[in-house]
Amino acid sequence: MSLVITGASGELGHRTAELLLDTPGIDPANVVLISRSPDKLGDLATRGAQVRFGDFDEPSSLPAAFRGATRALIISTLELGTRVTGHLAALDAAKAAGAELVAYTSIPNPDPQRNPSLVVPDHAKTEEAFARSGVAYAFLRNSLYSEYRIPEAQGAQASGKYTFNTGDGASAYVSREDCAAAAAAVLAGGDEHANMTYDITGPDLLDGPALARTYAAVTGATVAPVAVDDTTFVAFLVGIGLPEPVAQLLASMGQAIREGQLNQRSGHVEQLTGRTPRSVHAVLEAAGLGG
Numbered sequence: 261m262s263l264v265i266t267g268a269s270g271e272l273g274h275r276t277a278e279l280l281l282d283t284p285g286i287d288p289a290n291v292v293l294i295s296r297s298p299d300k301l302g303d304l305a306t307r308g309a310q311v312r313f314g315d316f317d318e319p320s321s322l323p324a325a326f327r328g329a330t331r332a333l334i335i336s337t338l339e340l341g342t343r344v345t346g347h348l349a350a351l352d353a354a355k356a357a358g359a360e361l362v363a364y365t366s367i368p369n370p371d372p373q374r375n376p377s378l379v380v381p382d383h384a385k386t387e388e389a390f391a392r393s394g395v396a397y398a399f400l401r402n403s404l405y406s407e408y409r410i411p412e413a414q415g416a417q418a419s420g421k422y423t424f425n426t427g428d429g430a431s432a433y434v435s436r437e438d439c440a441a442a443a444a445a446v447l448a449g450g451d452e453h454a455n456m457t458y459d460i461t462g463p464d465l466l467d468g469p470a471l472a473r474t475y476a477a478v479t480g481a482t483v484a485p486v487a488v489d490d491t492t493f494v495a496f497l498v499g500i501g502l503p504e505p506v507a508q509l510l511a512s513m514g515q516a517i518r519e520g521q522l523n524q525r526s527g528h529v530e531q532l533t534g535r536t537p538r539s540v541h542a543v544l545e546a547a548g549l550g551g
Contacts, residue, residue: 362398378512403431420482
């Protein structure tokens with residue numbers, strides 16, 4: 261049996277691998293870590309995991325990388341608009357290797373007809389291909405990361421304002437730790453995860469004013485919520501140093517929240533891991549933002 265994780269040198273992949281290696285009954289020799297930068301995985305190789313080179317942009321590298329795969333986690337890559345080809349090459353390699361289940365990290369409600377987030381089309385195409393592949397799938401639809409709220413909170417602390425374009429919408433932001441724990445549980449599990457879709461969310465639906473209150477409570481600063489339209493939000497983000505494409509991407513996610521497309525809140529983290537997911541407040545405190 262081989263449990264395969266792609267993108268294993270990234271933050272989510274590395275943490276998933278650590279948790280999988282910590283799982284009782286998992287033989288480290290059966291954990292296979294695929295990365296374009298295998299030299300970054302020495303700590304996990306020391307624990308007994310197999311480390312293999314694999315690059316979604318080099319499909320010829322993938323058959324050897326997935327060799328012997330029983331269950332695989334394909335972590336979505338970052339290149340919007342071009343990444344689907346790599347995702348499908350990895351799926352093909354996992355299927356050819358005989359994988360019984362392939363999990364994929366997606367986003368809640370990946371419906372391009374409803375969800376305006378710019379990341380949605382790639383996830384929709386990838387999920388459709390997985391569902392047609394003939395291999396059992398598990399979709400891990402991760403909510404927006406709580407860790408991305410850390411620079412927001414720092415900016416709010418410094419400026420006394422939290423600027424957002426989410427309107428009255430809310431989202432259940434989730435910690436990367438909980439996403440990793442859920443992914444590790446699916447890899448270590450059995451047939452109960454076949455053809456399942458999990459919304460991996462945090463415990464609380466938070467709108468813009470609620471986030472401002474959270475940032476104030478954690479940092480001890482006075483933070484005023486400032487609601488703006490999409491154009492003003494993009495200009496704000498560019499003004500604080502973000503590239504225009506990144507600003508447009510974040511604005512599209514804000515629009516999705518505003519339109520109720522990222523308002524899922526589920527019990528799937530607790531179902532998969534046996535523990536309550538971390539709150540945004542807890543993530544910020546753990547990052548050292550407390551007074």
